[in-house]
Amino acid sequence: MSYSIQTALIPTPQGDETGYETGYKTADLQIQQDKIAAIGSGLPPVGCCIDARDKLLLPGFVNAHTHSSEMWQRGLIPPLPLELWLAELYDFAPLDPEQIYLSALGTAVETLLSGGTTVVDHLVLIPGREAETIAAAVRAYREVGIRAYVAPLVQDEPFGANLPALSKSEDLPAPAMSTAAVLDLLQDAVQRFHDPAAGINIVVAPTGIQLCSDPLFEGGAALSDAHHLCRHMHLLETKAQKILSQEKYGCSAVAHLKRLGFLNQRTSLAHCVWLDDPDIQILAETGATVVHNPLSNLRLGSGIAPVLKYRRAGVNLAFGCDGSASNDSQDLLEAIKIGSILHNTTDFEYRHWITPRESVEMAALGGATGLNAADQFGSLTVGKQADLVLYDLTNLSLLPRTDPIGLLVLGRPTQAVDSAWVNGRQVVAQGQVCTIDVPQLRQELFERSAWQNPRQSSMRQAMEARYREVMGLEV
Ligand SMILES: [Zn+2]
Numbered sequence: 440m441s442y443s444i445q446t447a448l449i450p451t452p453q454g455d456e457t458g459y460e461t462g463y464k465t466a467d468l469q470i471q472q473d474k475i476a477a478i479g480s481g482l483p484p485v486g487c488c489i490d491a492r493d494k495l496l497l498p499g500f501v502n503a504h505t506h507s508s509e510m511w512q513r514g515l516i517p518p519l520p521l522e523l524w525l526a527e528l529y530d531f532a533p534l535d536p537e538q539i540y541l542s543a544l545g546t547a548v549e550t551l552l553s554g555g556t557t558v559v560d561h562l563v564l565i566p567g568r569e570a571e572t573i574a575a576a577v578r579a580y581r582e583v584g585i586r587a588y589v590a591p592l593v594q595d596e597p598f599g600a601n602l603p604a605l606s607k608s609e610d611l612p613a614p615a616m617s618t619a620a621v622l623d624l625l626q627d628a629v630q631r632f633h634d635p636a637a638g639i640n641i642v643v644a645p646t647g648i649q650l651c652s653d654p655l656f657e658g659g660a661a662l663s664d665a666h667h668l669c670r671h672m673h674l675l676e677t678k679a680q681k682i683l684s685q686e687k688y689g690c691s692a693v694a695h696l697k698r699l700g701f702l703n704q705r706t707s708l709a710h711c712v713w714l715d716d717p718d719i720q721i722l723a724e725t726g727a728t729v730v731h732n733p734l735s736n737l738r739l740g741s742g743i744a745p746v747l748k749y750r751r752a753g754v755n756l757a758f759g760c761d762g763s764a765s766n767d768s769q770d771l772l773e774a775i776k777i778g779s780i781l782h783n784t785t786d787f788e789y790r791h792w793i794t795p796r797e798s799v800e801m802a803a804l805g806g807a808t809g810l811n812a813a814d815q816f817g818s819l820t821v822g823k824q825a826d827l828v829l830y831d832l833t834n835l836s837l838l839p840r841t842d843p844i845g846l847l848v849l850g851r852p853t854q855a856v857d858s859a860w861v862n863g864r865q866v867v868a869q870g871q872v873c874t875i876d877v878p879q880l881r882q883e884l885f886e887r888s889a890w891q892n893p894r895q896s897s898m899r900q901a902m903e904a905r906y907r908e909v910m911g912l913e914v
Contacts, residue, residue, distance in 0.1 A: 440863060441476075443484040444468040447491035447829065449819055450796065450844060463843065468496070470825045473863035478821055493833050494857055495843045497799060498818050499556025499586075499826040501806020502771050503730040504671075504709040504759030506592070507546035507560045507576060508539055510884075513767035517893050521677045521739045521765075522602060522906050528764055529598060530896030533565055536575040538887060542763075543579035544880050548872050549769035550585065550760075552854070554847075556826040556861045557586040557806060557816070559730075559759070561644055561671060561709070564591055566615050569624050577632045577639055584866040584874045586826060588810060590644035590671045591628060593621045593659075594651050601649035602902065603682045603909050622658045629666050638862050640669065640810075647673035648692045649680055656699045669705045669810050675718075676710035677741050679909055693718035702727045707809040709759060710735075711749075712742040719745070719752045728755040728809030733778035734768075735761035747782050747791045757806040772852055775802050779848060795848035825863040830855045831870070 444467065451462035467482040468475060476485075511534060516527045534542075543560065550558050558580070564572045573591055580587035595618045616624070625643060633641040643659040645651040651672075663670050675681055675692055684692035693714060696702050704726035711729045714722075722729065729749050736742060749756055758778050760769045779798040783789070793801075807817025816826040830837065830847060834855045837846045847855070859867035866874050907914050 441469070441471045441486035442489060443482065443486065444470065444489045444491050444496065444827070444829070445484065447494055447496035448832070448843060449478075449496050450799075466496075468819075468827075470860070470863050473824055475819065475821050475823055475825050478819060489858070491829055493831070495830040495832055495847070496819065497554070497828050497830070498803040498816065499828050499859060499861065500554045500771050500775070500802035501557040501559070501757055501810070501817070502550045502555040502760055502769065503559050503707060503728075503757035503806045503809055504732055504761055505546060505558060505560055505769065506563050506762030506764075507543040508534055508563050509762030509764035510542035510545050511538060511888065513763035515891060515893060516764055519739070519899075520906075520910075521741055522679055523899050523903060524739055524765065525598075525601070526899035526902050527896045530898045536565065536568060536571045539565070539572050539575040540579045541880065541883055541887065543576040544583060544875060545884060546763070546769050547580060547583040547585040547587075548875075548877060548880065550771055551583070551859050551867050551872055552856050552870075553769070553771040553773070554802070554828050554830075554856060555585075555771045556828065556859055556866075557588070557810070559588040559590060559642065559671060559707070559810070561590045561592050561646075561673075564593070569616070570627060573628050573632065580639060581637075582875050583872065584638070584861050584864055586638040586816070586861050588640045588642050588669060588671075589628075589632065590642035590669075591625060592644055592646050593625065593655070594646045595621055595655045596650045596652060598650065599902070601680075601683070602905055603679060603686050604905075618652060618654045618658060621655060622662060625659070625662055629662070629668065633666065633668070642669045642671050644671040647676070647680070648684055648687065648695070653699060656696065656701045660699065660701050663705060667705075669707065670701060670703075671707050672701075672709070674708040674711050675713040676736075677739075678713055679906070681713040682909065691715065691718050693721050697721050697725060705811045707757065709761070710741065710744060712736055712744045714745065716748075719748055719754060722749070722754045723752045726755070728757055728805070730757045730759045730809065731778045732759045732761040732774070733781050734774055735765040737777070738765050738767070743781060743785060745785070746778070746793075747786050750793070751791065755805055755808045756801050757809045758802050771802070772847065775799075776848055776851075795842070795844045798848045799844055825860050827860045828856055828867075829858040831857040
């Protein structure tokens with residue numbers, strides 16, 4: 440399969456650090472098989488030609504942290520901090536694999552239509568049907584054709600251990616899965632589904648220090664080494680988790696994870712809101728990536744991640760939407776916008792602020808780097824996989840004509856994605872995902888759900904007094 444994308448506007452390399460960089464040029468791309476074969480002006484066409492006049496071509500972004508099945512609860516959970524929000528989330532009726540499949544499709548479609556070509560799905564597993572859950576999500580991502588990192592969310596400690604001073608309680612129920620069972624599940628998933636060349640990757644993804652034992656982190660790291668798998672987890676999303684890590688380890692969670700050997704260039708860490716300067720240094724030294732999820736951090740009141748500090752320390756950064764019940768959407772461009780300008784409130788030194796071009800680089804190359812794949816995708820580079828997005832610059836939300844990347848990041852682009860390719864395969868054409876029947880998906884999502892009123896879960900009621908005590912709130 441060969442084709443040309445002709446007369447696209449592409450950004451020229453960044454200049455100095457004065458802020459806005461406005462260099463663009465018109466270029467043609469030749470795609471051969473699944474890779475970018477040539478970039479230049481006046482290139483002879485190969486195969487069929489795609490007319491990209493008045494369109495901006497960028498590398499696809501990475502939605503570097505989400506939980507696809509939360510789509511079924513989006514817009515529903517009242518304003519609550521993470522620990523109580525989670526109690527509400529866990530108390531919903533469990534889903535079935537067909538719902539997992541549908542919400543993975545929905546997550547992929549929304550990611551593609553907001554500039555993403557890769558998704559990291561920290562996949563919540565149906566208790567007792569874990570392998571079926573993974574199979575359902577993989578099926579969806581294969582059908583859509585998005586590049587997927589399926590990261591089964593695993594834990595081997597009981598829910599409730601995630602709150603300080605409850606972690607050693609005798610009253611907690613037994614965990615759903617033992618450490619050995621979790622590792623067996625992951626091993627099986629690798630054998631059945633891990634196929635990087637086809638765009639499906641299995642990731643070792645303990646939920647976080649709050650619900651995982653040391654043997655799980657160590658066993659997961661060994662599995663990751665044996666199969667060259669990426670590693671992913673939540674890290675210090677809330678103040679309660681910071682208190683818990685001191686209680687559990689007697690040191691910071693980051694120092695403990697380093698000791699366990701879990702942090703390296705294949706590790707991406709969602710949130711990282713409550714890290715201290717020595718922790719940041721460890722991330723820089725180990726080459727781990729921070730995935731910034733600004734909307735969920737705001738929605739759950741977790742805090743503002745010290746992203747400007749990470750940048751100055753040389754820590755790689757990527758953007759994530761996080762699950763649709765804590766965002767409550769999968770609009771990657773929205774996450775990039777908020778995740779960029781939010782930090783202007785944290786530092787008066789405006790020279791540290793993130794420029795639109797830097798935002799785009801974080802979203803694309805930063806995302807690829809976090810997946811140890813910067814040599815494979817994440818930039819418009821000859822020899823890389825053709826993971827590409829074309830934006831329609833005649834779209835009303837991107838007019839009048841000024842700086843296209845400035846408009847894309849700082850504006851509110853609506854339906855601006857015209858086309859997208861993953862591994863050289865076209866997955867969006869004329870503004871529509873063309874690999875699956877999206878009207879059918881909408882109908883199924885509608886029919887399998889019902890209008891609901893927010894309600895208070897019994898699990899939340901059971902936890903609330905303890906949470907308030909831990910956080911020093913009036914009981
Ligand atoms: Zn998450």
